[in-house]
Amino acid sequence: MKLVSICTAAGLTLLSLGAAWAEPQPVEPSALSREIGERGIAPVLERLHALPSPTADERFAIAGLEFLGAVETAWHWRETYGVRPLGPMIFGFSTDLPEGMEPQPMPPEALADLTEQTLAAMERSRAALAGIGPDEDFGLAISMRDLWFDINGDGKRAESEGAAELLDGVLWSGVTEFDQETGAPIAPELPVIRFDRADAAWLSAYTHLVSGGAELLLAFDPTPSLQRVFAMRERIDKARLNVDPDGMLLPPMADGAIDPIAAAFDMLRRQPDAKRTRAARAHWQQTIAENRRFWTLVGQESDNAGEWIPNDRQVSATGIAFPPGTGAAWQAVLADGEALLKGERSVIFWRAPLGIDLGAWLENPAPLPVDGVIQGWALADYFTDAPPVSPESFDRFADMLTDTGPFLAMVMLN
Structure with missing residues (x-):
């Protein structure tokens, strides 16, 4: 949510690995992009699901729209119940939404129901991606100008429902530029992204990331x-x-x-549901595996046209700067996360040089009352001699992405 940037790539020349970066190539939006702009996410998704034999780019479109449809559902849910932003850790809850309808009273089961819907959407997204052959290439150009979210559910695009407006200040600076002569705000030039085979692996990784968070929330009911x-x-x-x-x-x-x-x-x-915590761990392990597959595939690309996340020889069409070595630095961060999930590394306890085995907790979870976590007694069964994870990899990654911002980079890279 968090999937777009307001700036187009600048025509820059930088040296990477001793070779000059290629000039970014312009990309024209596809017909499907224009259809999304005219009709919205849900109607286009319904049409694509009805196709008897969708092509590879149509399968990717189904997968992407399932993901974006889950964002749209979460935002409509928040609008319905007047739920304010709760931070980036909960899917669809980090964005400020425009004021709209009068909020309704929220049933206690509404959050669990929304989370189950999100899980189902991620499953459908992965099912569509699974239909794309491992050697099947495609290219689907989507203009971020066409992307919008029907937050109020009326089927019509309001000015405040465009991706540019909704994600202003989340994935970009939030600074509005004005015409020097008239004083009128200048509409930003939004990028056209050409999604390809590597981006299918990226999307698959993101669906697993979201599914893991959903399973963890439902584990505590x-x-x-x-x-x-x-x-x-x-x-x-x-x-x-x-x-x-x-x-x-x-x-x-x-x-x-x-x-x-x-x-x-x-x-x-509450006692967490072990089946769900184990499912969360499995999803996060798949996030790491799919992310590695993405960097392998994107590293093989030689073009520079409408790139989402670039390799060291490309430029992101979003305008976000990813310096050379970003992929390697991020994979080092993920390797630390994988070691935590496996119990090979530990989370350092805040009161003493003791390690906490996150993998062991996910395998056989216990309640985490705040007083017991702070004091330590609630974690006693999970202390381990495994060495603590070092902040070195993340610090190196954060130092590389100082201009972009490590949080924004993490949101993009999953």
Whole structure:
């Protein structure tokens, strides 16, 4: 969510590995890109699913639109229930959305239902990608100007529903440029991305990343905790009727922070479902495997046309700078993550030189009450002699991506 940038690639010449980078080649949007702009994600996806024998680029389009449709569903869900941004760790929850409809009361089971829908969409995306042969090449050019999300569900594109507006400040600076003569805001020139065989591996990796997070959330089953929090909130709201809020120790404006934190703390006290934590680990291991496959495939490319994430001889059409060596540096970070999942490396405990075996917890999880985690007793069964993971690889990656920003790079690279 987080999948586009506002700038097109500059015509720059840099030296990489002793050879000059090729000038980026312009790419024209495909007919399917224009169809998305005119009709939206869901109608185009429905048409593609009805095809008896979709081509490779149509299969990739199905996979991509399933993923983007899950983002659209999450944003519509947030709009329906008035859910504010909760940070980048929850799929679809990091973006500020335009004010729209009057929020409805949220049923306690709504979050779990949304998460199950997200899991199903990721499965459908991977199923479409599986239909593309290992040696089958394709190219699908999508203009980010055409991409929009039907957040209010009315089937019509509103000015605030374009990818440029929704992701402004998330994947780019959020700074608006103005015409010096008229003072009017200048519409950004959005890139056209040509997705190819390497990007299919990238998308597959991202679906596994999201699926792992969804499985972990469902492992703690948020519904009972939300039931408890919502029931108390209803009682509190009734008690506040006809009472001056200035006389309260905590004003009602604190509700937006207190209630989600209370629900999260209550969830962490629950016994996690081991099947789901193991599924989360398996998905994250596949994320790493598919990401490696992506870098192998993208390293074989010799063109420089509408690149999403480039190799060392290419330039990203998004305008985001990926310096030479980005792929190797990122794979070193993923190797550390893989070692954590396998238990070969540990997470350093914050109170003493003790290691925490993340892989062992995912295999046989226990509750994680916040007080027990901070003090340490809730982690006692997971202390290990495995050496702690070193920050060296991530620090090297972050130093390389100082201009771009390591967080943005991580979002792009998954």
